[in-house]
Amino acid sequence: MRAADVRPKWMEPPTRIGLAAKVLALAAIAVLVLYPFVAVLSTSLSSEAEISRHGGLVLFPTSPTLDAYRVIFAGGVVTSALVRSILITAVGTACSLAATVGMAYGLSRRGVVGGRFFLLVALFTMLFSPGVIPNFLVVKQLGLLDTYAALVLPTLISAFNLVVLRSFFMNLPTELYEAARIDGAGDFRVLLRIVLPLSKSVLAVVALFYAVGYWNAFFNAMLYVNDDKWPLAMVLRQFVLQGQSLNDTVSSSETSVPAQAIQMAVVVVSLVPILVVYPFLQRYFTKGVLTGAVKG
Amino acid sequence: MPENASGLSRRTVLRAGTGVAVAGTIGAGVLSTVAGCGTDSGAGKVSSAADVTLPKTIPYDGPTPDVPGTPEGVPAGFYAYPKPVKAFASPPLSNERITAITNVIGAPPPDRSANPAWQAVEKRLGASVDITSVSSADYETKLNTVIAGGKLPDIMLYDGGGMSDLPAFLAAKCADLTPLLRGDKVKDFPHLAAIPQLVWQTCTQAGKLYLLPIPRNLVGGSGFYNSTLFGQAGVKSTQDIRNADDFLGVLKELTRPKQNRWALGSTNFGTVPFHHIFGSPLNWRLDGGKLVRSYETPEYQAALEFLVKVHKAGCFVPGSEAWTKQQMMDAFHTGKVSMVYDGLPAFAGPTGYYAALPATHKGFQARPFLPFGHDGGKPVTWFDNKAFGWVMLAKADEKRLRTVLKACDFFAAPFGTEEYLLLNYGVEGTDYHLDPHGNPVLTAKGNQDTLVPWKYLSAPTQVVYDPTSKEYVDILHDAYAKLIPTAVADPTETLYSPTNGRKGVALGQFMSDTITSVIAGRKPFSAFTDAVKQWRSKGGDTIRGEYQEALSKQKKH
Structure with missing residues (x-):
């Protein structure tokens, strides 16, 4: 028998014990991952008394109820915040993507005057943040207080995403740029017709980063806008946080702790949209990040 | 504050x-x-x-x-609007x-x-x-x-x-x-x-x-207790307890780890009721014109010694000092602990102790804990919720x-x-x-x-009102009526000390951490006396001096 005909060990069909061990290990991991989800969902469907009896987390609610969700969705505050959040996320992601692509493309070309300087300036923001008050003062002096723009403009470009995109653009074959130039294309045309169509995966991942960021952002909303413009994350935070500052035992603890079912329902409500979108974008996610990260 | x-x-x-x-x-x-x-x-x-x-x-x-x-500040009670x-x-x-x-x-x-x-x-x-x-x-x-x-x-x-x-x-x-x-x-x-x-x-x-x-x-009270479980241990009203030793006996009686039941369990050991029993001052005491910090008083130390004894006797749920308020409430509502420290306002409402305990565990009743004197004398409470x-x-x-x-x-x-x-x-x-x-x-x-x-x-000033329960109004009004006359104020309440403004939080945290460790048995009692010395040298004495100066100004006027 020739050496090439001998199958290596790992290509042999697995033994029964090996198979069982794998199944067990994977099942254990799956349970570990799923347990918090199931517990959160089940608790959100339980009554307060039942949650108390189970010490805070219920796995199998005996008499499921949607009361917690009714409380959250009553009054229309959450529904309108949901609409606002979707709009902020859509518009914000589009603006961020456009600005980041423009800047990354500019910085990826050699010979751009001051390119290195601006790249360093952008990278500087990754290491040092200006702090809450200076940010607030800038937003105020730009006249953006209590406007939706205040939720988008201060976080328009993320340095990390910029670096990811710039690296990707730099790794596209130079010949493509040169050919386009010879054909008489300007920078805009090169970007739109050549670079962007070749960068779909990385654009998808950067868009996802931005979208998740906008969806979850609450701090800027808390600082810059009034509650009639709050996105979903901030509104839901209110449900979870009520009475939180009083969570030490104190003489004047007057706010009741929020019902645990409501807290869990809030977690479910804020999870669902990202959970729905994520599986479709997940393949781009790893691919895009690796592209940017490995090829420097 | x-x-x-x-x-x-x-x-x-x-x-x-x-x-x-x-x-x-x-x-x-x-x-x-x-x-x-x-x-x-x-x-x-x-x-x-x-x-x-x-x-x-x-x-x-x-x-x-x-x-x-009453003119002393006991709120009025209403059964109906x-x-x-x-x-x-x-x-x-x-x-x-x-x-x-x-x-x-x-x-x-x-x-x-x-x-x-x-x-x-x-x-x-x-x-x-x-x-x-x-x-x-x-x-x-x-x-x-x-x-x-x-x-x-x-x-x-x-x-x-x-x-x-x-x-x-x-x-x-x-x-x-x-x-x-x-x-x-x-x-x-x-x-x-x-x-x-x-x-x-x-x-x-x-x-x-x-x-x-x-x-x-005015007063935040001394926490709450499960009157059903206390009743089973022979205590009708906590004010009937004669002294600290009897109280320890009751706490031991209420502790049955095999039945998943303990007498006590509160965030940071919920020490306030014990200080009320032993007569500790609220933050500071004016003693012959001189300010004494609560930590320096024999009453405070006696309360702490008693807490160490209670912990040694196993009456606290192990690890309960790190509980969140929610965990504490859950433990109380299920009967796992018989007494918790929380403010009197937490008695009210559908998720308050009065309504939530019987709703979670039929037959159990929650009542405000009314302190007794550790030696048969008079307890104190604090004006800690004005x-x-x-x-x-x-x-x-x-x-x-x-x-x-x-x-x-x-x-x-x-x-x-x-x-x-x-x-x-x-x-x-x-x-x-x-x-x-x-x-x-x-x-x-x-x-x-x-x-x-x-x-x-x-x-406006608050009244005691609950349209759904006359009993609630009576219980809470009675608690205020008993607590307010025994309340002591913090003599530095209206004074300002710049050093306290700068260092008060860090010093308070340092003392609080030490006290928790001492009760939990992680540190010997001497760690507390050492901590008080450190508190004094790290800023406590300066704060005292500043309050003292503010007090003397106040007297001149």
């Missing part, structure tokens, strides 16, 4: 905990910058309530309560606009356009009220950024945290209300005038009246200040008035309907509409 037994108040805990990231960097920074702008900042100086003439208390001539209050009377014949303001920043409990309320209660309040007040509100956990950050922005709203809630140099900020940016409210002048604002002087005492800083209180019922917080008014001319004060007077409309009903229950028919006894019952819409935080812009 009320502090708990370990030297950390709710506000300081807040500052040290959730608020630390921002309050630490923003609070101190911004406020000192702002303070620097003032002409008469008073920053870094000791100060006291000194010679402020407090507003004269003119009791509100309201409906006759079912259980009367009295026939509402008008507090204002016509709107006190006309076409004004008031701005405010405050915290909001729970979800944000529906916007003004979809909120008939909000519209009705504004109509009845004669002014539009624009409120910026965030949850109390975010409040310090928001307030500090607004302050940094320079344009202050008319009414600002001060919840006790995040102001590293309060007197300086008040002097630089807030209105001195002394000329408008001192003595008889408060008559112009009859509902503010109904607030007792005991509460107004907490409103002075740097010798001036700067704050309006959001009054509470106010929920305070509001500061932005500097303005007298006319504007009067306008804002009128709005505050409106928000302080007392129980029994139509305005109180409107502010707390919304519009009749839409937000609530009256039951056969005349009690307002909120509708689903009312639950949402009444989330507007009017009650944190100014408030």
